[in-house]
Each structure stands twice: as C-alpha cells, then as structure tokens.
Amino acid sequence: MKSLLAILSVVLVILAIWYVAAVPMNIAGSLTQAERGGMEVNPPGAAERRDISGWVLAANNPQAIPLTWAEKRPVLPAPHQVAVELWETTVLKKVTSKRSLVYHAWVTLSATLLGFAIGTGLGIVLAVGIVHSKVMDMSVMPWAIVSQTIPIIALAPMIIVVLYSIGVQGIIPKAVISAYLSFFPVVVGMVKGLRSPDRMQTDLMHTYNASKTSTFWKLRLPSSLPYLFASLKVGIAASLVGAIVGELPTGARAGLGARLLAGSYYGQTVQIWSALFAAAILASVLVGIVSMTERNVLRKMGLAR
Structure with a gap:
C-alpha cells in the first residue's frame, strides 16, 4: 500500500x-x-x-x-491531450489501420524482437569465446567496446545504405541496427557471469576431473544466468531504440519511428508525444516479460526465492 x-x-x-x-x-x-x-x-x-x-x-x-x-x-501538449490521442489511436482505431498505434507498434516490435534475438545470440557466442580464449579476450573485447562509441544516429544511415545497395530491405536493416545496440550489454554481462565462479568452485570441478565442457554447462553457465538476465533487460530496451532509429533514415511509412517522423513533418506534437509514450509502454512490457522469465528460470534452478 x-x-x-x-x-x-x-x-x-x-x-x-x-x-x-x-x-x-x-x-x-x-x-x-x-x-x-x-x-x-x-x-x-x-x-x-x-x-x-x-x-x-x-x-x-x-x-x-x-x-x-x-x-x-x-x-x-498537456497530459490529457496525450492521453486522449493514445486512447483514440489504440482503442478507437482498428489494429489494421495505418493510424493505429497498435499497428505501428507491431511493425517496430517485429524488428525489435528479430534484432534482439540476433544480438543476444551473437553476444553469448562472443562472451563464451572471450572467456575461453585469451586471443579473443585481447582482440574482440576492445573492438566491442569501441563499437559502442559511434553514435547510432550516424551509423544507422550507413548500415541502411550498404544493405540497400546489396538488395537487403524491409525488416532486416532495422533488425541489424537493433542487434548492434543489444549485443554489447549481453557480451559484457555474460562475460562477467561466466567468470563469476570463484577459485574454490573451479578447483572443486578440477578435483572431480571435470572437462571444460562439463565445467561450462554445470558451473559457469548456471552462475552466469543472473548476469545474463540483467543484461537482457538492458538489451531489449536498446533493441527497441535501435528499431525506432532504423526507421528514421528510411522515411518509413510504418512503425513508431515513422509515426514520429510524420508528426515532426506536419507539426503534430501531440502525435509525437503519443508515439513516445507508446514506445515507453512497449519497452516496459518487454522488460517486464524478461523479468518474469528471469524469476521463473532462477526459481526453478534454485537460484532465487
């Protein structure tokens, strides 16, 4: 209360x-x-x-x-103006209408989920390689850090132009930008998690004559899950931002980014704010789903109450 x-x-x-x-x-x-x-x-x-x-x-x-x-x-715009716009464009419009925020949110969500899946998979693979290979640790990790210093608003048009030049259009360019933003938190969190077992635990595995594969699956991977889920919460939000940014340079006609562009072109500030709130609500839902998954997985594994 x-x-x-x-x-x-x-x-x-x-x-x-x-x-x-x-x-x-x-x-x-x-x-x-x-x-x-x-x-x-x-x-x-x-x-x-x-x-x-x-x-x-x-x-x-x-x-x-x-x-x-x-x-x-x-x-x-005043709060009630934004609330009315949200109500009219979500409840009072058909979800198939191009004036419906539900329709635009679904377009952005599709690119977000695809980019998040690509970024998460890439991040986990890189993290495993970094932990088990000193060469990758010395070479890949610095480049992963440097990649995040480039402003995404400057990089997104370059990615889209390159992909369009080889005939890759539609959802893929936006997913690539989403993956670019989401893979780094996963890499950092997963590396930290895989290295979280202390010396006593690794020595115990050596005492049992466990192989590196057994140590990974039975010790390092379970220990990394709390770190992984923490990074996934950041990654899913970053992936949504990437999908929205990816819609801006292309002049997209669908998606929350397209809604923002249309509002800025015609001076519809209420429309802009309603799209921003829709993006914030969508991000909250996605982070909430990751949090629920985290609680269920860690509870079943005995790592949380």
Whole structure:
C-alpha cells in the first residue's frame, strides 16, 4: 500500500509540473489565437514580442491559461491531450489501420524482437569465446567496446545504405541496427557471469576431473544466468531504440519511428508525444516479460526465492 501511494505521489507531482510547464510554452500561441478571436491581451500585441517571457504573458493574462492546455498544435501538449490521442489511436482505431498505434507498434516490435534475438545470440557466442580464449579476450573485447562509441544516429544511415545497395530491405536493416545496440550489454554481462565462479568452485570441478565442457554447462553457465538476465533487460530496451532509429533514415511509412517522423513533418506534437509514450509502454512490457522469465528460470534452478 505504501509503495502504491509513493508511486501515485510521484505521478501526481510529474503531472503537476507538466501542466505548469505547458503554460509558458504555449501561452504565446494561445494569446495570438485569442487576439484574433477578439480577446484583449495585456499588453496588446505582447504575444508577438519575443522580449516578453511566457511567464510574464501568463501572469498578465491568467484567463488565457486554460487555452494553453487546449492548443491544437501546442509546443508542449498537456497530459490529457496525450492521453486522449493514445486512447483514440489504440482503442478507437482498428489494429489494421495505418493510424493505429497498435499497428505501428507491431511493425517496430517485429524488428525489435528479430534484432534482439540476433544480438543476444551473437553476444553469448562472443562472451563464451572471450572467456575461453585469451586471443579473443585481447582482440574482440576492445573492438566491442569501441563499437559502442559511434553514435547510432550516424551509423544507422550507413548500415541502411550498404544493405540497400546489396538488395537487403524491409525488416532486416532495422533488425541489424537493433542487434548492434543489444549485443554489447549481453557480451559484457555474460562475460562477467561466466567468470563469476570463484577459485574454490573451479578447483572443486578440477578435483572431480571435470572437462571444460562439463565445467561450462554445470558451473559457469548456471552462475552466469543472473548476469545474463540483467543484461537482457538492458538489451531489449536498446533493441527497441535501435528499431525506432532504423526507421528514421528510411522515411518509413510504418512503425513508431515513422509515426514520429510524420508528426515532426506536419507539426503534430501531440502525435509525437503519443508515439513516445507508446514506445515507453512497449519497452516496459518487454522488460517486464524478461523479468518474469528471469524469476521463473532462477526459481526453478534454485537460484532465487
């Protein structure tokens, strides 16, 4: 009960700050429309002057404050505007409609899951090689670290252009970008996990004359699972970001990234914010699924309560 109250308190504080912040951001546009509708603005023409801050305009025109929360194309949409847009584009639209956020979320989710599967598999294979080979540890790991220093927004167009030039289109380019972002957390977490058994445990396996394969399957792999699942939570979120970024350079017509692009082209800030919230909700669901899987697997293996 206390935790629920704490969460609700934080949400209410965020909503209050959001509503307050929307006033100075939207007041100039609201007053301009109000002036055109015959409303007196104090001082006259103030909405057109750049030397007057939004707070001053709001203080001089308190009657216009409700208008800032009802702008059709606000600079910062109010929370209820985003909530209404989410409701209309998820519940009131058919999932097959190209105006449905469910449809766009599914397009992005498909690339996310494919990229996550590729990135996770690649990360695990590299981690196993790094742990068992000093050559790979000295060569592959530094390059894996360096690869993450390149901004994905700069790398994504290059990947897409190269893949398009060899005829690879559709979901694959986005999945490659997702895999690029998701493999690194898996590599780092898996390497840490595979090396987590202490000297006493490895010596015990040597006492039993266990082979490297037996040591891997019976000691190192089970010990690495908590680390693996922790990295998978980061990886699935990063994979979603990669899928969205991969939709931006291509001018895609479907996906949450395409929804963001369309909103920016036509100045539909409410649409942009609703797509952002849809992405955040989707990421939360994916991380939650990984967390549930983690609890079930570790409980069955006796590694968690």
